[in-house]
Amino acid sequence: MLEFCTDPSTLDTIRWFSCYLTNGAHLLFYQSFLVVFALLAITAPLALAFGFAAAAASRSHLWPVAGVGKLYTAMVRGVPDIVFFLFFILVLDQAIEYLRHQVTCPDWTEEIRQGANFLVCSEARTPSSNAPQWVHELYGFALAVFTYAIVFGAFCGNVLYGAMRAVPRAQLETAEAYGMSRRQVFWRVLVPQMWVYALPGLGNIWMILIKATPLLFLLGIEDIVYWARELGGSRTSAYQYPHPDWRFWYFLGLLVFYLCFTRVSEIVLNRVTTRLSRGQATAAGEALRKAAA
Amino acid sequence: MKHLILTASLLALSAGAAFADAHSAVVRMGTEGAYPPYNFINDNGEVAGFERDLGDEICARAQLTCEWVTNDWDSIIPNLTSGNYDTIIAGMSITAEREEIVDFTQAYFPPAESLFMGLSEDFTLEGAVVAAQTNTIQAGHIAASGATLIEFATPDETVAAVRNGEADAVFADGDYLLPIAAEDADLMIVGEPVQLGGGVGMALREGDERRAAFDAAITSMKEDGTLNALILEWFGPDAATF
Numbered sequence: 001m002l003e004f005c006t007d008p009s010t011l012d013t014i015r016w017f018s019c020y021l022t023n024g025a026h027l028l029f030y031q032s033f034l035v036v037f038a039l040l041a042i043t044a045p046l047a048l049a050f051g052f053a054a055a056a057a058s059r060s061h062l063w064p065v066a067g068v069g070k071l072y073t074a075m076v077r078g079v080p081d082i083v084f085f086l087f088f089i090l091v092l093d094q095a096i097e098y099l100r101h102q103v104t105c106p107d108w109t110e111e112i113r114q115g116a117n118f119l120v121c122s123e124a125r126t127p128s129s130n131a132p133q134w135v136h137e138l139y140g141f142a143l144a145v146f147t148y149a150i151v152f153g154a155f156c157g158n159v160l161y162g163a164m165r166a167v168p169r170a171q172l173e174t175a176e177a178y179g180m181s182r183r184q185v186f187w188r189v190l191v192p193q194m195w196v197y198a199l200p201g202l203g204n205i206w207m208i209l210i211k212a213t214p215l216l217f218l219l220g221i222e223d224i225v226y227w228a229r230e231l232g233g234s235r236t237s238a239y240q241y242p243h244p245d246w247r248f249w250y251f252l253g254l255l256v257f258y259l260c261f262t263r264v265s266e267i268v269l270n271r272v273t274t275r276l277s278r279g280q281a282t283a284a285g286e287a288l289r290k291a292a293a
Numbered sequence: 294m295k296h297l298i299l300t301a302s303l304l305a306l307s308a309g310a311a312f313a314d315a316h317s318a319v320v321r322m323g324t325e326g327a328y329p330p331y332n333f334i335n336d337n338g339e340v341a342g343f344e345r346d347l348g349d350e351i352c353a354r355a356q357l358t359c360e361w362v363t364n365d366w367d368s369i370i371p372n373l374t375s376g377n378y379d380t381i382i383a384g385m386s387i388t389a390e391r392e393e394i395v396d397f398t399q400a401y402f403p404p405a406e407s408l409f410m411g412l413s414e415d416f417t418l419e420g421a422v423v424a425a426q427t428n429t430i431q432a433g434h435i436a437a438s439g440a441t442l443i444e445f446a447t448p449d450e451t452v453a454a455v456r457n458g459e460a461d462a463v464f465a466d467g468d469y470l471l472p473i474a475a476e477d478a479d480l481m482i483v484g485e486p487v488q489l490g491g492g493v494g495m496a497l498r499e500g501d502e503r504r505a506a507f508d509a510a511i512t513s514m515k516e517d518g519t520l521n522a523l524i525l526e527w528f529g530p531d532a533a534t535f
Binding site for chain 1: 319320321326330333334335337339361362365374376377379452456472
């Protein structure tokens with residue numbers, strides 16, 4: 001807080017804005033950008049891991065394993081994100097409470113589902129209803145991260161499965177001819193070579209993931225969209241900084257933020273693609289070789 | 294011996310946990326944070342308003358540790374019953390319909406007038422398009438009146454709908470609309486005031502035993518005049534008191 005901010009109504013425009021933009025509510029708004037970055041930082045590797053597992057499972061020679069992998073990718077890919085988000089979070093939350101309920105209160109006789117209510121005994125409530133607020137917020141965030149990872153893992157799984165099939169068959173046969181086991185061929189030949197084929201697809205998913213972060217707002221998490229709407233709404237003089245409806249400017253700010261963020265991602269992804277194409281038997285790798293020669 | 298020490302320390306730990314459990318039980322107060330002067334998020338990003346001051350005083354008198362949680366109005370009752378917080382203290386009028394789902398404490402705010410606010414004086418309810426917040430008694434009143442109701446999730450959006458001409462008037466608690474009408478030259482109170490609801494109370498899950506403690510705290514605040522003082526502080530000298 002700047003020291004001249006004690007009485008905002010007396011300030012000139014520049015000082016008023018410098019006070020307004022540094023007040024407590026705005027600091028929380030800036031912090032909420034960290035929520036978005038944290039979501040991306042945790043979800044991206046987790047989704048990649050889910051996708052990798054799904055792709056590897058889909059290639060399995062055991063049909064139940066392959067079936068599970070394919071069913072997962074097909075099912076999640078076929079349901080609209082927003083429906084899956086709203087549905088899955090609810091189901092996950094209720095499943096956790098239901099299982100804990102079965103374990104902790106076996107003597108419970110009342111119906112768990114009573115109309116619109118889902119009532120479990122108080123010991124089974126997750127998190128415990130007398131836990132402090134930050135525990136509840138963390139739990140909500142964890143559920144959201146897990147759901148994002150499931151949804152985007154399915155997309156990654158599809159991309160990685162395609163990338164694995166794109167690695168030239170001759171490479172794998174050569175490895176087998178050298179006497180490598182299936183496992184060795186997978187880890188030493190297939191996996192290192194597939195990334196260059198997977199990268200354009202994974203890059204797209206990353207962009208979609210960035211653009212899907214405002215869904216957090218729908219899940220009741222106080223993200224940047226929540227704060228933009230909250231701070232942009234008109235304020236009477238019950239507040240220290242009264243102003244008319246400024247949602248237009250706040251949402252414009254979010255738009256610029258997302259544009260810059262995706263542009264930076266694009267630049268980084270292009271560099272990574274160039275790096276991975278070096279020495280590869282692909283069109284991009286060929287172009288690099290010719291440019292160097 | 295080692296075993297004995299381990300058992301003893303485990304006992305001490307669990308006793309400590311039980312002790313902490315009884316004393317640090319947190320009551321989470323759910324509010325909307327978008328309905329000044331009842332409750333709003335202030336410039337420091339904290340819950341503030343009449344209900345913040347009232348709730349903190351009630352918790353102090355009932356010797357409870359309270360924390361503030363905000364939740365959209367739309368889902369504020371379902372999230373109470375599913376245990377996301379323990380009370381609703383959000384300018385919620387006591388109605389028979391809500392009584393079926395939740396338990397209310399006694400009223401801490403007397404039944405208040407609901408008002409219409411529009412852009413021009415010539416307003417008749419018949420055939421008008423009226424904006425109101427979803428799931429409020431005001432929305433219910435308009436739906437039953439024959440006027441066209443358009444509902445919004447937040448109070449701010451209902452006022453914005455009048456400003457941009459989408460609705461002829463907004464219908465809400467007078468205490469929410471009066472400061473807005475006073476500061477905006479284009480907006481004015483129109484039509485006749487309507488008396489709705491049986492006062493504002495705190496809502497708890499059905500059968501929650503803490504209701505008695507909250508009721509007792511509200512009674513003591515009514516008796517020593519602190520409740521009336523708070524109402525006058527937040528709603529002005531003309532506000533209805535107990």
